[in-house]
Amino acid sequence: MLSIKDLKVSVEDKEILKGINLDIKPGEIHAIMGPNGSGKSTLSHVLAGNDNYEVTSGSIQFDGQDLLELEVDERAVAGIFLAFQYPIEIPGVSNSNFLKSMVNSVRVSRGLEELNAMEMLKFLKEKIKLVEMDNSLLKRSLNEGFSGGEKKRNEMLQMAALEPKLGILDETDSGLDIDALKIVANAVNKLRSEERSFIIVTHYQRLLDYIVPDYVHVLYNGKIVKSGDKSLALELEARGYDWIKEEADAVGV
Amino acid sequence: MENITNEVTEELSESMQILEDQTNSDYKYGFTSDVEMEEFPMGLSEDIVRKISAKKNEPEFLLEYRLKAYRHWLTLEEPQWPNVDYPPVNYQDLIYYAAPKQKPKLNSLDEADPELIKTFEKLGIPLNEQKVLAGVVAVDAVFDSVSVKTTFKETLSKLGIIFGSFSDAVQNHPELVKQYMGTVVPYTDNYFAALNAAVFSDGSFTYIPKGVQCPMELSTYFRINAANTGQFERTLIIAEEGSKVSYLEGCTAPMRDENQLHAAVVELVAKKDATIKYSTVQNWYPGDKEGKGGIYNFVTKRGICEGDNSTITWTQVETGSAVTWKYPSCILKGDNSVGEFYSVAVTNNFQQADTGTKMIHLGKNTKSTIISKGISAGRSHNSYRGLVKVGKNATNAQNFSQCDSLLMGDKCGAHTFPYLEVENNTARVEHEATTSKIGEDQLYYCKQRGLSEEDSINMIVNGYCKEVFNELPMEFAVEAQKLLAISLEGSVG
Numbered sequence: 001m002l003s004i005k006d007l008k009v010s011v012e013d014k015e016i017l018k019g020i021n022l023d024i025k026p027g028e029i030h031a032i033m034g035p036n037g038s039g040k041s042t043l044s045h046v047l048a049g050n051d052n053y054e055v056t057s058g059s060i061q062f063d064g065q066d067l068l069e070l071e072v073d074e075r076a077v078a079g080i081f082l083a084f085q086y087p088i089e090i091p092g093v094s095n096s097n098f099l100k101s102m103v104n105s106v107r108v109s110r111g112l113e114e115l116n117a118m119e120m121l122k123f124l125k126e127k128i129k130l131v132e133m134d135n136s137l138l139k140r141s142l143n144e145g146f147s148g149g150e151k152k153r154n155e156m157l158q159m160a161a162l163e164p165k166l167g168i169l170d171e172t173d174s175g176l177d178i179d180a181l182k183i184v185a186n187a188v189n190k191l192r193s194e195e196r197s198f199i200i201v202t203h204y205q206r207l208l209d210y211i212v213p214d215y216v217h218v219l220y221n222g223k224i225v226k227s228g229d230k231s232l233a234l235e236l237e238a239r240g241y242d243w244i245k246e247e248a249d250a251v252g253v
Numbered sequence: 254m255e256n257i258t259n260e261v262t263e264e265l266s267e268s269m270q271i272l273e274d275q276t277n278s279d280y281k282y283g284f285t286s287d288v289e290m291e292e293f294p295m296g297l298s299e300d301i302v303r304k305i306s307a308k309k310n311e312p313e314f315l316l317e318y319r320l321k322a323y324r325h326w327l328t329l330e331e332p333q334w335p336n337v338d339y340p341p342v343n344y345q346d347l348i349y350y351a352a353p354k355q356k357p358k359l360n361s362l363d364e365a366d367p368e369l370i371k372t373f374e375k376l377g378i379p380l381n382e383q384k385v386l387a388g389v390v391a392v393d394a395v396f397d398s399v400s401v402k403t404t405f406k407e408t409l410s411k412l413g414i415i416f417g418s419f420s421d422a423v424q425n426h427p428e429l430v431k432q433y434m435g436t437v438v439p440y441t442d443n444y445f446a447a448l449n450a451a452v453f454s455d456g457s458f459t460y461i462p463k464g465v466q467c468p469m470e471l472s473t474y475f476r477i478n479a480a481n482t483g484q485f486e487r488t489l490i491i492a493e494e495g496s497k498v499s500y501l502e503g504c505t506a507p508m509r510d511e512n513q514l515h516a517a518v519v520e521l522v523a524k525k526d527a528t529i530k531y532s533t534v535q536n537w538y539p540g541d542k543e544g545k546g547g548i549y550n551f552v553t554k555r556g557i558c559e560g561d562n563s564t565i566t567w568t569q570v571e572t573g574s575a576v577t578w579k580y581p582s583c584i585l586k587g588d589n590s591v592g593e594f595y596s597v598a599v600t601n602n603f604q605q606a607d608t609g610t611k612m613i614h615l616g617k618n619t620k621s622t623i624i625s626k627g628i629s630a631g632r633s634h635n636s637y638r639g640l641v642k643v644g645k646n647a648t649n650a651q652n653f654s655q656c657d658s659l660l661m662g663d664k665c666g667a668h669t670f671p672y673l674e675v676e677n678n679t680a681r682v683e684h685e686a687t688t689s690k691i692g693e694d695q696l697y698y699c700k701q702r703g704l705s706e707e708d709s710i711n712m713i714v715n716g717y718c719k720e721v722f723n724e725l726p727m728e729f730a731v732e733a734q735k736l737l738a739i740s741l742e743g744s745v746g
Contacts, residue, residue, distance in 0.1 A: 050697060071700070072697060072700040072701055073701075073703055073705055073706070073709075076700065076701055076702060081701075082701050084698065084701075087698070088692070088694050088695050088697075090695055090698070090699075090713055090716050091716055091717065091719075092715070092716030092717055092719035092720070093713070093715070093716035093719075098702075098712070101704065101712065102702040102703055102704060105703050105704050105708060106702075141716070158702060162703065
């Protein structure tokens with residue numbers, strides 16, 4: 001469903017991604033790990049279509065479409081969801097209003113009927129249950145004054161509501177305590193299906209104790225330098241990143 | 254969960270409706286009506302002033318008042334201090350009186366000129382009695398210079414409320430007009446107030462007797478139709494002791510290449526324990542994308558909290574006009590009186606707005622709140638100008654001012670001119686001001702959730718204005734959100 005070929009990306013003329021190749025099939029969970037500054041977040045935002053990043057070469061096919069041709073909102077409609085590392089605050093916009101507008105806007109763009117008020121309520125209730133979120137968060141302004149855990153939970157709620165084909169979690173685990181981490185993991189596990197894939201971007205492997213990935217890739221210096229199964233994550237946990245860096249530097253990445 | 258239901262339902266239908274209306278983006282009030290008009294010749298003179306007065310069969314005191322105002326106006330210069338720039342107005346090129354020739358009788362709509370009815374239908378004014386009866390709004394519509402029809406008059410008159418055109422009030426309640434007109438905004442106040450006092454043709458008059466809570470929103474729509482016509486309406490609202498009223502003013506005008514002048518005067522008088530809430534949704538024609546045409550909106554609005562414990566609240570959503578010059582103000586004379594000003598001013602393309610308020614604290618323990626949200630897009634300029642004045646005897650006066658500016662794009666300007674005069678050292682005055690650009694990260698976030706760029710902007714801007722929209726009656730808040738969406742269409746990207 002997602003096929004990235006020789007992807008090179010620059011920010012202000014500095015090359016950040018230096019030739020990424022990655023294939024993800026429906027239903028798979030891929031973890032992308034790596035030391036700070038390796039380009040993990042860049043990859044997330046390039047997939048979402050952030051125009052601060054310039055794609056200098058390569059291609060991304062998503063679900064039969066040329067992803068690079070699509071605008072940010074078109075990619076969302078096509079089924080890409082990015083859970084932000086730092087969710088954005090929008091003062092004065094109630095969380096519930098945002099959720100409803102988002103859901104119906106995407107439904108219409110996907111050729112579905114809008115949900116009426118009662119249907120929407122029922123729909124959102126189910127999703128809220130899924131992420132074990134407190135209802136009081138719905139009335140507050142979007143992400144404004146939310147704790148770190150509340151923000152991430154809210155990202156999971158949005159992801160559940162938009163029913164994406166590919167969910168990208170950009171360091172969602174950073175700054176979360178163990179309870180919040182479990183709730184995030186739980187949401188992903190419940191949303192996991194044969195059609196839905198995930199990319200879990202993380203620095204630490206602790207999230208992967210709760211979300212078991214099919215593949216683990218290590219990103220270093222703008223390239224995927226090692227791929228494996230979940231045992232690779234455990235190895236990284238035990239040994240750190242230095243041995244990977246040394247291996248990669250030795251072959252001149 | 255259950256108690257969220259209503260909120261969720263309401264907000265949903267609201268936002269969806271706004272999205273739908275988005276597609277309808279040009280200035281939708283830009284039609285003219287072919288109603289046969291009776292107009293005076295162009296130009297201004299003592300003779301024209303006399304003619305207007307005679308035409309309206311006015312009592313002697315009013316003619317005298319007009320003439321004094323006119324003579325005073327001749328001695329004045331057009332003010333240059335506002336932060337706006339426009340070619341000089343030639344006051345001899347304007348028509349000072351225009352009225353639909355076939356003046357409709359007030360008892361039935363059937364007798365009205367069908368073209369006029371069509372105009373009101375296009376404007377979406379619920380003039381149809383049945384429609385109005387279903388709602389809670391009483392409407393007085395001022396078409397060019399003459400008030401056409403007042404609905405719900407009877408219901409209101411049972412409570413002793415007088416609500417109708419200014420001309421009717423002059424004929425039927427001259428003593429009230431004589432007692433209050435010009436007491437809050439004297440004709441000597443400024444250039445445009447003097448001009449208005451000399452040539453005003455109609456407007457709206459409201460009187461709420463002692464102890465009466467007006468049971469419905471009172472609403473006036475102003476529309477300029479004829480070419481080269483100035484519209485000079487006067488509004489006077491008197492709220493007697495312990496009474497309460499909420500009043501809404503809406504404004505539209507056709508699209509014309511030449512600029513049209515609008516110089517209104519609004520006076521509010523709140524007695525002891527009285528509350529007046531005055532809300533405006535101003536959508537005069539702003540001119541085209543190149544800055545051609547549009548309304549010059551030079552308005553003097555002022556209320557006096559005359560009695561103790563009285564409250565005056567101004568809420569305005571200003572999206573129209575080529576040039577706006579307007580400072581709805583409160584004189585807080587009664588002890589413990591409260592003045593509030595909530596404003597959203599949007600400028601796009603070549604629009605210019607210089608707007609704000611004056612809060613004059615005279616009584617003890619008086620309190621004022623100013624919340625101003627400016628939004629500038631295109632090549633427009635948006636200025637907040639506000640005065641907070643605390644007099645010698647205003648012990649424990651309190652003011653809180655918050656002035657926020659939002660910039661969209663890099664060719665527009667936002668300016669803030671706060672003035673502070675404090676003569677009593679027990680006063681507490683707070684001022685907060687922010688200027689921000691519409692956040693790229695906010696836009697990106699909304700778009701990543703599948704909202705289009707336009708919808709994302711509307712969502713962010715509406716959130717920014719929420720404190721002000723919350724002050725508007727529900728249906729007008731929805732209208733205001735739609736207007737905002739239309740005004741800002743195409744302003745980013």
